[in-house]
C-alpha cells in the first residue's frame with residue numbers, strides 16, 4: 001500500500017509546485033491557512049534516508065515557498081518544521097518539510113517554556129554529542145582518504161570500526177526511529 005504522500009504525488013492532488021524530484025503541496029489538514037508541505041517524490045521514510053543532493057533541493061524549495069508566503073500572503077514569518085521519526089509526531093512515514101506561515105497572535109501553539117537543565121545532565125549530554133560528531137568527522141576523513149588512496153586504505157588496519165561499518169551501524173540505529 002502506498003503512503004499518503006506517495007498517493008498525493010500519484011494523484012497530482014493539491015500540488016502548488018512540481019519538478020522532477022520534488023513537490024510542494026497544500027495539505028487538507030493544516031495548522032494554518034497556507035501551510036505547504038515540501039517533499040521528495042521518491043519515498044524516503046526519515047531524514048536520515050534522504051540523499052544529501054535531494055535534501056539540498058528540499059531546503060532550497062522550502063526557502064522559495066517561504067518567500068512566496070511572504071510575497072503572496074503577506075505573512076510576517078514562517079516556521080519550518082520537520083517531524084522526523086518516532087517521538088517527533090511524524091504521522092506519515094514519508095520525509096517532508098512543512099512551511100508554516102505565521103502572523104503575530106495567530107494563536108498557533110508552537111512556543112514552549114525553556115526548561116533549565118541540571119548541570120551534570122547537560123555536561124553528559126554535551127560530551128555524548130561531541131563524541132558522536134567527532135566520529136562523524138573521522139568517517140568523512142576516512143572516506144576522503146580512501147578515495148585518494150584507493151586500495152591502500154583497505155589493506156591498512158584502521159583503528160576501531162571502518163567507515164562502512166560505522167555507516168551501516170548508523171543506518172541500523174536510524175531504523176529504530178522509523179514511524
Ligand SMILES: [Zn+2]
Nearest residue numbers: 003006043094
Ligand atoms: Zn511515500
